[in-house]
Amino acid sequence: MPDTADWLIAALAAEGVAIVFGNPGSTELPLVDAFARQNRVRYVLGLHETSVMGMADGYAQSTGTMAVVNVHVQPGIANSLSGLINAARARVPVLVTVGQQVTGMLNEQPFLGGDVLSPAAPFAKGLWEPRRVDDLPWVLARAIRLARTPPYGPVVVSLPMDVLVSDAPDVAHTPVGWGRAPAPDAPEIAALAARLRAAEHPVVLVGDGVAHAGVARQVAALAERLGAPMLGEPWASRVSVHANHPLWSGPLPIFGAEIRERLGANDLAIAIGMPTFRLFGSSPGPTLDVATALVVVDEGPPELSAGVDPIQAIEADLVLTSDALVAALGPADRRALARRDAVVATRAAARRAQRRAVPVAHGPGITPAGFARGLAGVIGPRDIVVDESLTAGRALRTLLGPRAPGSWYAHRGSALGWGLPAAVGMAIAHPERRVVCTHGDGSLLFGIHALWTAARLGVRLAVIVADNGGYEILRAGMEGMTGHPDGEWPGLAIRDPGLDIAQIARGFGVPADAVSDASELAGALGRVMARAATGPAVLVVRIVGTTPAIGYPIAPQHHPARA
């Protein structure tokens, strides 16, 4: 007679789940045993929960499916929290199952039990602990449906051991499919179309939600009919609209004061599929000038920051809403065509200037710009790029030029250690494509365990590590905060001893090289890319030179060190 663990795996298979990413403990042994009894759902082991969560995140983001994770009791969920933060921020549907002690023992504070839900509560859309086997079917159905209802996000289900080893529920799981946001109201669409038509200088703000909903074409059509520039949200992690679109004008900045300035000439901004606005920190004054009206369109309640007050908010399905808006707007009028020509001309010139502004390296060392230039020379349009390279890769996006949706992913959450595991998850999902992961040395260490899974599965993955000996972004932030370019601070450098990342990678079973001479960079990059055609490979690039000072999350005039 199959037990509940078999039932659970069959239920996941019925939902189209092909892989469970996990790290087991004794509470998970019945499940691990059940995995061995079937071949519909694969168990992929990660050696730390940061890797498990990151792999699931990358897998889900790049396939547009829900990922499933299994971790071990309180320590497992505790180690998963950084991944939950990242998944929640990036609106990734992930079902996290977590082992639990026998329910009857929970009040005794036993070794393997405790509250596994509360730690995840700030990040999960919903959390459940079925205490009777009869509760598992409806809990699972509700959890999966909620994760897959926009805005997507992680959900958590605790799996007590006594439930897991019970006889299976006598109902088979019926797939719950995907939820959709409601259709927009026709009068709302008409009112918005009228507003957009009346605007003198409209601008379209494009969030990651556009990529999630697959409405790049409609959003570009909207911008074309308005003759309006398209700007990406701050901290975008996806290519929402193909960046070679002539109206694409790059991302918004990350401070409110900068956004106000950037949108200062626009009397109407329409923000689609994004928070308005997720800021890096505080800056003086409001985020939008009174002359810039805002309209928000998203699949859930608008995520507004302080003082941002939209004149209209539509909470509805993005496909239906953008289709309806394009239809309601009709073809571009003369004013829109004139605006379009002006935007196209300034954008083309700005793009050329941006590329020219990336410094050309001189001397034997590899500078951040040299690193980015080298990479841009070897990354192809079909490669999937996963970027957590922070300062060293800053120019990469500009130099790479336009990327198609699904070929560039960046870190959206704030918890380091997403990039490498996410890249491994994407490489598992897309064996037909090469994945290129660009990473900082400091951030790499947070998710380093994923290298083992990459080696174990032999995925086609090139990991290029910018080794600048520490946390350069924090040093640049310290320079911005204190005005001192070369002070000595504790906690910002990884030196004495430095890391031998190539050696660490080899320890995980991944071939690795290091390069420090600019004249050897192109050759070394060529070799790691060639190696990645058949399995994972690492190249450590030693970086010289610093990056310019960056803004501190509290504007300098509020900080005593600069006052």
Ligand SMILES: Cc1ncc(C[n+]2csc(CCOP(=O)(O)OP(=O)(O)O)c2C)c(N)n1
């Ligand atoms: C889990 C977690 N811990 C700490 C931080 C703070 N933090 C942000 S950036 C950073 C350093 C990143 O260093 P590296 O990846 O080497 O990039 P670099 O700044 O050198 O370009 C740190 C420690 C964080 N964001 N997440």
Ligand SMILES: [Mg+2]
């Ligand atoms: Mg670094």
